[in-house]
Amino acid sequence: xxxxxxxxxxxxxxxxxxxxxxxxxxxxxxxxxxxxxxxxxxxxxxxxxxxxxxxxxxxxxxxxxxxxxxxxxxxxxxxxxxxxxxxxxxxxxxxxxxxxxxxxxxxxxxxxxxxxxxxxxxxxxxxxxxxxxxxxxxxxxxxxxxxxxxxxxxxxxxxxxxxxxxxxxxxxxxxxxxxxxxxxxxxxxxxxxxxxxxxxxxxxxxxxxxxxxxxxxxxxxxxxxxxxxxxxxxxxxxxxxxxxxxxxxxxxxxxxxxxxxxxxxxxxxxxxxxxxxxxxxxxxxxxxxxxxxxxxxxxxxxxxxxxxxxxxxxxxxxxxxxxxxxxxxxxxxxxxxxxxxxxxxxxxxxxxxxxxxxxxxxxxxxxxxxxxxxxxxxxxxxxxxxxxxxxxxxxxxxxxxxxxxxxxxxxxxxxxxxxxxxxxxxxxxxxxxxxxxxxxxxxxxxxxxxxxxxxxxxxxxxxxxx
Amino acid sequence: xxxxxxxxxxxxxxxxxxxxxxxxxxxxxxxxxxxxxxxxxxxxxxxxxxxxxxxxxxxxxxxxxxxxxxxxxxxxxxxxxxxxxxxxxxxxxxxxxxxxxxxxxxxxxxxxxxxxxxxxxxxxxxxxxxxxxxxxxxxxxxxxxxxxxxxxxxxxxxxxxxxxxxxxxxxxxxxxxxxxxxxxxxxxxxxxxxxxxxxxxxxxxxxxxxxxxxxxxxxxxxxxxxxxxxxxxxxxxxxxxxxxxxxxxxxxxxxxxxxxxxxxxxxxxxxxxxxxxxxxxxxxxxxxxxxxxxxxxxxxxxxxxxxxxxxxxxxxxxxxxxxxxxxxxxxxxxxxxxxxxxxxxxxxxxxxxxxxxxxxxxxxxxxxxxxxxxxxxxxxxxxxxxxxxxxxxxxxxxxxxxxxxxxxxxxxxxxxxxx
Numbered sequence: 001x002x003x004x005x006x007x008x009x010x011x012x013x014x015x016x017x018x019x020x021x022x023x024x025x026x027x028x029x030x031x032x033x034x035x036x037x038x039x040x041x042x043x044x045x046x047x048x049x050x051x052x053x054x055x056x057x058x059x060x061x062x063x064x065x066x067x068x069x070x071x072x073x074x075x076x077x078x079x080x081x082x083x084x085x086x087x088x089x090x091x092x093x094x095x096x097x098x099x100x101x102x103x104x105x106x107x108x109x110x111x112x113x114x115x116x117x118x119x120x121x122x123x124x125x126x127x128x129x130x131x132x133x134x135x136x137x138x139x140x141x142x143x144x145x146x147x148x149x150x151x152x153x154x155x156x157x158x159x160x161x162x163x164x165x166x167x168x169x170x171x172x173x174x175x176x177x178x179x180x181x182x183x184x185x186x187x188x189x190x191x192x193x194x195x196x197x198x199x200x201x202x203x204x205x206x207x208x209x210x211x212x213x214x215x216x217x218x219x220x221x222x223x224x225x226x227x228x229x230x231x232x233x234x235x236x237x238x239x240x241x242x243x244x245x246x247x248x249x250x251x252x253x254x255x256x257x258x259x260x261x262x263x264x265x266x267x268x269x270x271x272x273x274x275x276x277x278x279x280x281x282x283x284x285x286x287x288x289x290x291x292x293x294x295x296x297x298x299x300x301x302x303x304x305x306x307x308x309x310x311x312x313x314x315x316x317x318x319x320x321x322x323x324x325x326x327x328x329x330x331x332x333x334x335x336x337x338x339x340x341x342x343x344x345x346x347x348x349x350x351x352x353x354x355x356x357x358x359x360x361x362x363x364x365x366x367x368x369x370x371x372x373x374x375x376x377x378x379x380x381x382x383x384x385x386x387x388x389x390x391x392x393x394x395x396x397x398x399x400x401x402x403x404x405x406x407x408x409x410x411x412x413x414x415x416x417x418x419x420x421x422x423x424x425x426x427x428x429x430x431x432x433x434x435x436x437x438x439x440x441x442x443x444x445x446x447x448x449x450x451x452x453x454x455x456x457x458x459x460x461x462x463x464x465x466x
Numbered sequence: 467x468x469x470x471x472x473x474x475x476x477x478x479x480x481x482x483x484x485x486x487x488x489x490x491x492x493x494x495x496x497x498x499x500x501x502x503x504x505x506x507x508x509x510x511x512x513x514x515x516x517x518x519x520x521x522x523x524x525x526x527x528x529x530x531x532x533x534x535x536x537x538x539x540x541x542x543x544x545x546x547x548x549x550x551x552x553x554x555x556x557x558x559x560x561x562x563x564x565x566x567x568x569x570x571x572x573x574x575x576x577x578x579x580x581x582x583x584x585x586x587x588x589x590x591x592x593x594x595x596x597x598x599x600x601x602x603x604x605x606x607x608x609x610x611x612x613x614x615x616x617x618x619x620x621x622x623x624x625x626x627x628x629x630x631x632x633x634x635x636x637x638x639x640x641x642x643x644x645x646x647x648x649x650x651x652x653x654x655x656x657x658x659x660x661x662x663x664x665x666x667x668x669x670x671x672x673x674x675x676x677x678x679x680x681x682x683x684x685x686x687x688x689x690x691x692x693x694x695x696x697x698x699x700x701x702x703x704x705x706x707x708x709x710x711x712x713x714x715x716x717x718x719x720x721x722x723x724x725x726x727x728x729x730x731x732x733x734x735x736x737x738x739x740x741x742x743x744x745x746x747x748x749x750x751x752x753x754x755x756x757x758x759x760x761x762x763x764x765x766x767x768x769x770x771x772x773x774x775x776x777x778x779x780x781x782x783x784x785x786x787x788x789x790x791x792x793x794x795x796x797x798x799x800x801x802x803x804x805x806x807x808x809x810x811x812x813x814x815x816x817x818x819x820x821x822x823x824x825x826x827x828x829x830x831x832x833x834x835x836x837x838x839x840x841x842x843x844x845x846x847x848x849x850x851x852x853x854x855x856x857x858x859x860x861x862x863x864x865x866x867x868x869x870x871x872x873x874x875x876x877x878x879x880x881x882x883x884x885x
Contacts, residue, residue, distance in 0.1 A: 009803075025856065027545060027552045027869055061653035073550045087655035095652075098715035098770045105770035113655065404863065405778075448549050453865035456601065457651035461659055465712045 032076030035445030037230050038182040039075045043124050044068035045136065045172060045222075046187040046234075049431075050127025051155070052082075054417040054424065055460050057113050058129055058155070059088025065425035065458060068125045068185060070432040074447050082125040083158050088113030090129075093418035094460035108418055109462045121161045122179060126172055128159045133189045133211060136218040138171040146170050173218070177225045184222055185435065187234035187386070189215065189373070193366050197239045198421070200294055200351040201269060201358035208368030215369075216376045223380055230443070231383040232435060235373045236366050237392040240292060240359055243412045244420035249286030249293040252301055256282040261304075265347035268355060277333065277344040280355065290356050295420045297352035300340075309336030311349050384442045391434055401430060406452045418460070425458035490589035490608055490823065491729070491753060494850070495566050497534035497880035501834020501848035502790030503806025505747040508691030508737035510630070510681055513568040513882070516582035516616050519693040519733075520632030521679035523570050523578040523618035530570045534846065534880025538562040541875075542591070542824055546868020547598060548860055555599070557821075558592040566880075575620075580634075582614040587698075587728050589823055596660065599866050600648035603821040604662065610700065610728070611640035614677065628683040635676055641669030641700045643724070645763075645822075649711060661711035665722045665763065667702030674698075675728075689737045691749075697757060698728040706765065715771030724763040724775075729813075730754040735788075743794040751788065755781040755813035779818050784811040800838030804848070807831055817863035824870040826857035836882075843883055850876040 032039075044050050051058055052066025063069065063082050072080035096109040128135065130153045138145045150156035150165065157165050164170045176184065192206035222231055239245070256264070261282055268278040284290035293301070300311050309323065312334075316323035327334050338346040354362070370389055377385040392410075395401050400409040408415045408426055415427040423431065433449045440447055496514030499506045506515065510522015513530035542557035570580035587610040593603055616634030623629070646664030653659060679693035703723040708716035735749035763775040790806035812825040819825065834848030854872035861867065 029548070029550055029552055032549065059653075059655075061657050076550065086657075094654075095712070097712060100769060111655075404865065448860075449862045451862050451865040451867075454547070456658070459652050461652045461654045461712060463655065466714055 030076050033446040034075050035439065035443035037075075037439060037443045037445060038228065039072075039077050041124075041179060041182045042068075042072055042075070042077050042080060042185075043176050043179055043181040043183070044127055044185045045176060046127040046185070047131045047191050048127065048129035048422060049190060050125065050185070050187055051129050051159075052125075052127070052428065053090075053129050053422050054419070054458070055093045055422070056110070056417075056419040057088045057090030057092035058085055059090075059092065059113060059115070060084045060086050060118070061458060062088075062425070063125075065428050065455060066125060066127065067428045067431045067435065068127065070429060070450060071185070071435055072124075074432070074436060074450060077124075080124045081119055081121070083117040083121065083123050084119045085115045085158070086118045087115045089115055089154060089158075092460050094462035095465055096462050097466055106413065111462055117158055121159075122175060123159060124179070126159055126175060128172070129153070129155045130191060131156075131172070131188060132191045133206065133214045133218065136172045136188060137214070137221060138169055138173075139214055139217070141169045173221050176222065180226060181222075181229050182226075184229060184231045185234070185386075186219065186222065186231055187388075188218070189236050189369055190239070193236060193362060193369065194239050194421070196358075196365075197242075197245060197354065197362055198294065198296075200349075200353050201355075201361070202351045205362070205365050206369075208365060208372065211369050212372035212375075215372050219376050219380070219383060223382060229382065231380075232386050232438060233373060233377050233383055234386040235370045235389045237389045238363065238366055240288065240354065240362055241392065241396045241410065242421055243410065243416045244295045245292040245354060246286075246288065246410075247295055247412060247420060248298050248301070249291065251286075252293050252297075253282055253285040255301075256285065261342065264304075264341045265344045266341075266353050266355070267347050267350040269350060269358075275330070275333070275350050277347040278355075279344075280353075284356075289359060292354040292359065294352050294354070297348070300349075300352065304341045305339045307337045307346070308340045309346075311352075312336060315349075384438055386435055386438055388431070388434065403430070403433070404452045408452075413459075425455045426452050429455045490587050491731070492564065492585055492588050494536045494538065494564060494876060494878065495584040495586065496532070496568070497536065497566075497848050497878040498532070498804075498834065498836060498846040498882070500536065500850055500876070500878065501804035501806070501832055501836075501846070502747070502792050503788050503808045503830060503832045503850075505735065505749045505788040505790030505806055505808075507679070507693050507733045507735035507747075507749050508681060508689045509735075509745065509747055510679075510691065513570045513580065514566070514582070516568050516570070516580045516614055516634070517566075517584055517586075519679035519681060519691050520580070520614075520616040520618055520634050520677055521630040521681045521691065521693070523580045523616060523632055524572075524576060524620040524630045525681075526570055526578060527572045527575065529572075529885040530883070531568070532846075532880055532882040533565075533567045534878055535563060535565045536848075536876055536878035538564060539875045540590075540852075540872065542821075542870065542872045544597075544599060544821060544824065544868050544870055546859075546866065548867035548869075551598075552869070553598065555593070555597045558594060560590055560592055562588065562590055564588065577620075578618045580616045580618065582616070582634075583611065583639075584614070585609065585611050586636075586695075591822060591824075593821060595648065595662075599821045600660075601650045602866055603647055605644060605646045605664070606822045607642070607644040608726070609640060609642045610638060610698070612698070613637045613639050616677070626685060630681040630683075631679070633676065633678040635674060636696070636698060638669060638673040638698060638700065641673070641702055643667045643700075643702050643704075643726070645724075652711070659710065661716070662709045663706065663711070663716070664708075665704060665706045665724070667704035667722065667724055669700055670703040670723070671701050673700050687739045691735045691737070692732070694732045695730060697730045697754075700726045700728070702726065712771075715769050717767060717769065717772075719767075720772065721766045722763050723766075724761065726761065727757055729757055729783075743796060745792045747788075747790050749786075749788040749790075751786040753784045753786070753813065756783050758813070780815050781813040781818075782815065784813045786810045800844070802836045804834045804836075805832065816859050816861050819857065819859055819864065819870075820866060821870075824857065824872055826854040826870060826872060828852055828854035828872070832876075842885060843881065846880040846882060848876075848878050852876070 054062040267275040335345040515522030618632030649661040675696040808830040832850035852874040
């Protein structure tokens with residue numbers, strides 16, 4: 001029977017031996033299955049949406065969650081540099097405090113960020129906030145082009161670099177070609193229509209013929225850099241569906257109806273370019289085909305019925321001209337001593353509202369842009385279309401998108417950051433997942449999608465927020 | 467300063483993240499029995515059978531008392547997050563002290579009463595502040611202590627077959643839980659603002675459950691056992707504390723309450739004496755973890771940033787296989803040695819596994835001994851080693867993919883008295 005005790009002793013020794021051995025296997029990342037796409041040099045071309053702009057500013061904590069950066073991470077791209085800007089550039093909209101008032105759960109404030117890139121170029125993310133389609137080839141260089149626009153927009157110089165900007169005709173294409181890309185995401189053209197929408201139809205849009213020509217030339221330039229580069233090209237979502245245009249209207253309508261106001265007056269652009277006070281029935285306000293009240297109106301709407309010229313004083317201060325000069329330019333059609341919005345002589349300013357003509361105009365033009373993009377993309381099997389317009393329309397129609405138990409709605413604080421135009425961290429992750437889906441389906445890849453819960457919300461807090 | 471007219475989508479910063487309690491059953495409830503890996507449901511000759519199978523108590527005559535403690539030292543590491551990183555993060559080292567005490571008295575040769583105090587459930591994980599998974603787990607702790615009065619009775623023999631039954635009431639005398647994690651959902655000019663959310667709960671109501679068992683002994687060489695332990699519904703309540711977060715969204719004085727239902731379990735075993743002085747037992751143990759469909763935390767105050775938690779956990783039921791042996795060493799009077807092996811399934815699916823409890827299927831090995839110091843007093847000790855299989859989480863359904871490695875060293879000692 002002695003052998004049993006020997007067994008037990010042997011067993012005890014074996015246990016100690018087990019414990020001391022570190023049998024953890026070594027692991028490395030990858031392999032990443034990117035199908036027929038070579039990701040050894042990925043370049044992102046785009047505007048603020050590619051840069052990772054959020055809540056009115058570009059800043060490092062948001063750039064980390066730009067869709068090109070998230071995509072590069074999921075694809076295993078080793079070297080993907082962005083102009084990380086600290087603390088940021090722009091007027092960031094940030095949380096001042098939370099409230100328990102369901103109508104105003106969050107009070108925000110604006111804080112100006114002034115900063116510089118913390119990483120030197122050349123960058124692989126060439127997203128330039130404010131960039132338009134013409135910038136890619138600097139097609140309008142003769143009338144000023146990039147150099148003219150760069151005077152009011154620091155991002156051209158930051159992203160393209162001083163060497164490029166000192167050339168007689170700088171262009172995004174030059175910076176792309178110099179890096180000999182193997183894969184490009186190209187999402188430009190939103191700003192060719194966005195300014196019209198955010199200005200209430202008072203700033204021009206690009207025209208469809210010009211857009212069509214520029215788009216074909218831009219894509220062909222990329223395809224010409226080498227014979228293998230592949231492109232994912234994003235089209236233009238209907239900018240009239242963004243919270244910047246859809247948030248305020250329905251609430252304003254409810255307030256009008258509660259107060260028994262049947263209609264309002266607004267300045268409507270006439271065919272000769274002048275503005276004339278026009279009636280808008282309260283029932284039309286907030287209707288996505290009739291009248292969209294812009295986010296910029298939210299500071300002025302509470303002044304309804306008051307004899308106020310606050311909007312005009314703000315505009316005058318912005319432009320650095322006397323307010324009297326602006327009022328005189330309306331030749332008696334504007335009298336700020338009359339009740340605001342409800343009097344035909346003190347109507348809602350043109351820039352704060354998109355009426356049905358302007359909504360139709362924007363829609364028709366964006367449809368034209370998207371047809372042009374579709375045609376260009378279809379002409380080469382090295383280009384795939386990211387139909388972000390259909391994807392976003394679908395989200396708006398169904399009221400949201402649910403992934404990983406998280407539902408994101410097309411509202412501020414969910415899919416959209418506080419500026420009502422740009423996505424949140426998780427909104428950008430949704431965009432990234434759509435690109436991953438497209439690449440997996442089109443190029444035989446198997447890139448893992450991003451779990452939305454792994455992405456922090458990233459809401460800006462104002463200094464001294466409590 | 468400007469205001470939004472709109473109802474901004476509620477942030478619900480606390481609510482979106484799943485908090486999962488998990489496979490936190492402890493079965494190191496007795497120093498002596500852990501030495502043979504808890505394979506004891508068909509044996510039941512030690513006073514700690516109050517935990518393993520209350521039916522065994524009627525086999526004991528006289529008065530028995532056992533007091534012991536186990537020390538549990540788990541070591542975990544995480545490498546990730548996949549797919550883009552395999553950086554290594556070690557869990558903070560902790561050693562847990564788990565005491566137990568059992569007493570029994572035979573009123574008649576057929577009837578015994580007993581009282582046990584032990585920790586059937588517990589969990590403790592602590593990760594370093596700022597680690598890559600800090601938004602999912604920082605510090606988690608669960609301690610449950612119960613009192614278990616039991617009664618056991620020997621039924622009339624049927625021929626040579628002896629049958630024992632027993633049952634008891636399980637009363638929770640201590641239930642404490644801590645859940646904390648970092649909130650990384652806000653940014654300021656310097657980057658991510660790292661806040662912490664922590665909830666310290668204690669039981670507000672005494673939970674009551676029960677345990678039952680039967681042992682059938684057809685001969686001195688062979689016995690069968692079966693035991694059942696009910697769920698225990700824990701209702702915990704305590705203060706939520708927030709640091710480095712805006713007070714308007716995360717006010718002080720918030721009270722949180724959460725319910726945790728421990729799984730029911732049953733065990734069936736067979737014990738044989740193949741040769742003199744040797745006892746070998748095999749047990750099958752079932753845990754009804756699927757009752758853990760979700761964990762709900764309710765706060766008595768809500769803000770746009772602070773909402774209730776209703777998190778699915780989707781556990782599945784698990785099986786455990788225990789093999790243990792006990793041998794009386796004749797050469798050394800009073801010495802008994804033990805050893806055992808257990809294979810233990812984990813209840814957590816890949817999609818809900820998180821660093822609160824990085825569980826994995828595992829092998830447990832143990833050895834131990836008892837030494838009879840005097841006819842009344844004996845000393846017990848065990849050593850146990852747990853080696854979990856490497857767990858690779860690589861699914862887009864889980865927000866933190868990576869490799870988890872877990873091992874643990876356990877040891878314990880006890881004094882037993884018999885009169």
